[in-house]
Amino acid sequence: MINEELINKSVDYIIQHFDEGISVKEVTDHFHFSKFYFCRVFKEVTGESIYAFMKRLKMDLSAVDIKLEKHKTITDIGLNYGYSPSNYSSAFRKHHHVSPVEFRKSTNCTIMLNPFYPNNFAKFDTFDNYG
CATH class of the missing domain: 1.10.10.60 (Homeodomain-like)
Structure with missing residues (x-):
């Protein structure tokens, strides 16, 4: 199960690689999560979708x-x-x-x-x- 700490790590990863044009798929692949599950949990933890955040x-x-x-x-x-x-x-x-x-x-x-x-x-x- 993805928890707040892992979502925070994913946000850090996005920020570190943002200038490379990182995609949601690259984030989910890096952390070995399914895209659907990650997107759902990201919204639960942060209150906004991963797409809206990016x-x-x-x-x-x-x-x-x-x-x-x-x-x-x-x-x-x-x-x-x-x-x-x-x-x-x-x-x-x-x-x-x-x-x-x-x-x-x-x-x-x-x-x-x-x-x-x-x-x-x-x-x-x-x-x-x-x-």
Whole structure:
């Protein structure tokens, strides 16, 4: 039986391999679980589907890139996360309630949704405080 510790390990594995375009099948194969069983237990433990988690992680990581990688175009950032240019802006707006361009132009933020706990916010210092 899969327990919370194994789900946490699977989340760690997803995060470690996320930039490789990891799939749910690769995760289930790595941990030797059936895809159906893993997906059901993941939702029971985390409260969201594995697909929703990976999509949310993709959107949250892309938002960080928009803020930190100002030399990259928003289109390129969307492409890096597997979105077509037309779909990325719509998906970003749906998730963050603001367009990627508006998000980039906004003032440096000190709070954002925690990608691992969707009902919690992560707080951090402004960029000026790190200097």
